[in-house]
Amino acid sequence: MKIIRTIQEMKAYIKSLQNERKQIGFVATMGYFHEGHLTLMESAKRENDAVIASVFVNPLQFGPNEDFDTYPRDEERDIQLARETGVDALFMPSAEEIYPQRPSITLSITERTDVLCGKSRPGHFDGVLTVLTKLFHIIEPNKVYFGMKDAQQTAVVDALIQDLNFPVELRGIETVREVDGLAKSSRNVYLSEKEREEAVWLYRALEKGRVLVADGETSPVTIINEVKQTITDNTNGKIDYVELYRYPDLKAVSKLNGQVVLAVAVHFNKARLIDNIIFDETGKKLTSFTNR
Ligand code: PAJ
Numbered sequence: 453m454k455i456i457r458t459i460q461e462m463k464a465y466i467k468s469l470q471n472e473r474k475q476i477g478f479v480a481t482m483g484y485f486h487e488g489h490l491t492l493m494e495s496a497k498r499e500n501d502a503v504i505a506s507v508f509v510n511p512l513q514f515g516p517n518e519d520f521d522t523y524p525r526d527e528e529r530d531i532q533l534a535r536e537t538g539v540d541a542l543f544m545p546s547a548e549e550i551y552p553q554r555p556s557i558t559l560s561i562t563e564r565t566d567v568l569c570g571k572s573r574p575g576h577f578d579g580v581l582t583v584l585t586k587l588f589h590i591i592e593p594n595k596v597y598f599g600m601k602d603a604q605q606t607a608v609v610d611a612l613i614q615d616l617n618f619p620v621e622l623r624g625i626e627t628v629r630e631v632d633g634l635a636k637s638s639r640n641v642y643l644s645e646k647e648r649e650e651a652v653w654l655y656r657a658l659e660k661g662r663v664l665v666a667d668g669e670t671s672p673v674t675i676i677n678e679v680k681q682t683i684t685d686n687t688n689g690k691i692d693y694v695e696l697y698r699y700p701d702l703k704a705v706s707k708l709n710g711q712v713v714l715a716v717a718v719h720f721n722k723a724r725l726i727d728n729i730i731f732d733e734t735g736k737k738l739t740s741f742t743n744r
Pocket of ligand 1: 481482487488626629
């Protein structure tokens with residue numbers, strides 16, 4: 453596996469792949485790999501000739517009071533896991549390599565962002581889109597892989613690809629969970645033992661909401677209240693939001709009809725956790741997504 457730290461070296465590598473007519477699958481990450489990341493890489497491996505993954509903790513997408521400095525990092529472990537998963541090249545640029553000077557242009561998203569994490573993390577998705585635009589230009593992937601764990605991010609990437617005409621296929625991959633249902637996340641290491649036990653209630657609460665729908669409930673307010681109550685009853689976490697929107701355009705719904713995302717964000721002492729499920733008005737789950 454190649455470890456590439458500069459844009460120049462990456463471009464030369466991409467050129468060699470393109471000369472060999474190889475299809476490139478790309479997985480963008482901030483590192484500290486867990487099975488969620490590795491599943492994206494495995495999917496990319498199955499569907500492409502070459503897999504490139506990036507590890508870059510993007511300063512632009514963290515707010516002033518967020519965890520940029522303490523975000524977990526472990527380069528050696530990431531290199532080993534990527535190698536074992538069959539990644540062909542791991543891109544690990546420095547912040548100076550990606551942002552050599554103050555940008556003269558900023559991207560700003562206007563749709564799909566005034567809700568969920570976009571609302572509670574102002575500027576976050578602008579930072580995500582800026583780094584992804586750069587990475588897509590550097591790597592020129594044929595297919596890109598994103599997790600449904602971050603359903604809003606995947607919806608925002610879908611908008612980026614549509615709006616800016618990136619010739620890229622988007623693949624949204626099912627959320628990988630612990631045995632008890634907790635969505636795998638790099639931030640789970642911040643949970644105390646007690647919080648780790650409570651955290652499973654995020655998924656259980658979402659499932660309760662979905663079962664209500666399967667039983668005929670069509671009112672978003674009733675579903676949201678059930679999820680909120682379940683989380684409040686079973687955890688000491690502070691709810692940031694519980695919301696329900698149409699997916700992937702994230703428009704408000706007054707009565708369930710079609711595909712929706714039910715999503716939560718909960719603050720624990722040192723970690724803010726998110727989770728979601730996507731389903732239709734019959735309660736049938738959607739686990740993956742594509743823009744094709
Ligand atoms: P990061 O949080 O490292 O996540 C990288 C990718 O892994 C994202 O597409 C995310 O949705 C996916 N992922 C995380 N947990 C997952 C799980 N339990 N199951 C399946 N997929 C999971 O998301 C980012 O980094 C950044 O915002 C990035 C896109 C790299 C831009 O900086």
